[in-house]
Amino acid sequence: MRVQLMLVAAGAALLAPTTLPVAPPPPQPGPPSQFRSGPQARTPAPGGGGGGGREEAVGAAELLDKVRDCVPVSSGRYRSDAGARADIPVCGTQDAVFWKADLDIDCDGRPGDVCNSSTDPHFTAGTAYVQSDGSPLDAERLPFVVVPQPSSIWDYRKHGVQGGSVAAVVYEDRVLYAVVGDVGPYDIIGEASYAAAKALGIRADPRGGGVPSGVTYIVFKNSRIEPIEDSAAAERTGELLARKFVDGG
Numbered sequence: 001m002r003v004q005l006m007l008v009a010a011g012a013a014l015l016a017p018t019t020l021p022v023a024p025p026p027p028q029p030g031p032p033s034q035f036r037s038g039p040q041a042r043t044p045a046p047g048g049g050g051g052g053g054r055e056e057a058v059g060a061a062e063l064l065d066k067v068r069d070c071v072p073v074s075s076g077r078y079r080s081d082a083g084a085r086a087d088i089p090v091c092g093t094q095d096a097v098f099w100k101a102d103l104d105i106d107c108d109g110r111p112g113d114v115c116n117s118s119t120d121p122h123f124t125a126g127t128a129y130v131q132s133d134g135s136p137l138d139a140e141r142l143p144f145v146v147v148p149q150p151s152s153i154w155d156y157r158k159h160g161v162q163g164g165s166v167a168a169v170v171y172e173d174r175v176l177y178a179v180v181g182d183v184g185p186y187d188i189i190g191e192a193s194y195a196a197a198k199a200l201g202i203r204a205d206p207r208g209g210g211v212p213s214g215v216t217y218i219v220f221k222n223s224r225i226e227p228i229e230d231s232a233a234a235e236r237t238g239e240l241l242a243r244k245f246v247d248g249g
Contacts, residue, residue, distance in 0.1 A: 041174040041199045058242040060173045066246050067091070067098045067216060074154035078189035080212070088189055090154050095245055097159050098218040101190030103171070105197055106146050106182055107206040109136040115194055120206035128183035129163030132227035137181045139193040142229055144181025145169060145217055146191035153187065156180075160221030164228040166238045170216040171200045177238025179225050190215065220245065 073092035080088060080102045090099050107115035109127040117123045127137040127144075137144060145167045147156045156162075165180040169192060176199050184191050192215075197204040202211050220241040225234045 041171075041176040041201065057239060058168075058175065058246055060170045060175050062246045063168055063170050063175060063218060063242060064216060066093075067100075067218060073097060073159060076153040078148060078153065079187055080190050081188065082185075086187065090189070092159065093245075095241075096218050096220050097156070097161060098216060099189055100214075100216050102212050103197060103200075103202055103210045103215040104191040105204060105206045105209045106144075106184075106191050106193050107139050108182060109193075110138040110140075112138065112140040114204075115139050115206060123206070127181055129181050129228055131229045137193075137229065139195060141195050142181065142193060142231055143169075143176055143178035143196035143199055143234070144193045145178050145196065145219070146182045146184045146193075147180055147219075148189050149183050149186040151186040156219075160223075161219050162224060164224040164226060166220050166223040166225060166234055166241055168218040168220075168238055168242050169196060169200065170218070171202060171211070171214060174200050175242070176200050177235045177242075178231075179228055179234050180219060181228065190217075192217075218242075218245070 070089060070091035071093070072089040074090035077086045078088040078090070078099070078101070079086045081104070088099055088101050090097055092098075107120040108124040109115065111117070111123075111125055115123065117125075125136065127139075130136055131138075147161065148154065150157060161180060163180055167178050167180060169176045169178055176196060178192065178196050181193065182191075194204045194206065197209060203209040220238075223237065223241060225237060
C-alpha cells in the first residue's frame with residue numbers, strides 16, 4: 001500500500017515552503033506473455049522482427065528452406081498409400097530426419113467421440129507408445145506423428161528417433177509441434193493424429209480426411225518429451241529445437 005502525504009496550506013505567512021521527497025513511480029506492467037499452452041499450429045508473425053528483443057517463432061518458410069535438399073538416410077523409399085509408387089525417401093541432417101509426404105489420419109488409441117470403431121473402419125484401440133499411466137495415446141487431443149515400422153528400408157531407432165521424440169510438422173504456412181506417438185506399416189509413410197491434422201487446418205475425418213501431398217515432417221534427433229502426453233512441453237521444446245535447427249546451432 002502506498003501512503004500519500006499532502007500539505008494543506010494554512011496561510012501564506014505561517015509556514016515556509018517545504019520540499020518533500022517524491023515517491024518513485026509504480027512499476028509498469030510488462031507486455032503479456034507470448035507463451036501459448038496446448039496444441040496449436042503457428043503462423044509467422046506479420047512483418048517479422050520488431051519484437052522488442054523477443055525472439056520470433058520459427059516460421060514455415062524458415063523450416064522448409066532448411067530441408068530443401070535431401071541426403072537420403074533410408075535404404076529405400078516409401079509409399080504414401082498402399083498401392084502407390086514408392087518414391088518418398090527419409091532424409092537426414094546432423095540434427096534431424098525429415099520426409100515430405102501426404103497426411104493420412106491416425107485415429108487409433110483411446111476411443112472417443114470421433115475416434116472409435118464406429119467412425120473409423122481401421123480403428124485400433126492401441127498405440128505403439130503409451131501415456132505415463134500406461135493407457136493408449138488420445139489421437140483426438142494429442143498431436144502426434146506416425147513413423148514406419150523398422151525394416152530394411154529404414155529403422156528410425158538407429159537415427160535418434162523414439163517414442164516421444166519432438167517433430168515439427170509443416171503444412172502451407174503453418175507449423176505444428178508434435179511427438180512421435182505411433183508406428184505404422186513398414187512400407188508406408190505420411191500419417192499423423194486427428195488432433196495434429198485439425199491443428200494444421202487439414203480435414204480431420206478418419207474416413208476420408210487428410211491431404212494427398214504437401215506436408216513436411218521434421219523429427220529432431222535425440223529429443224524426447226516425458227510424459228509423452230504433455231503437448232505444451234512438446235510445443236516449448238519444439239520451438240527451441242526448431243530455432244537451433246534453422247540457425248545452424
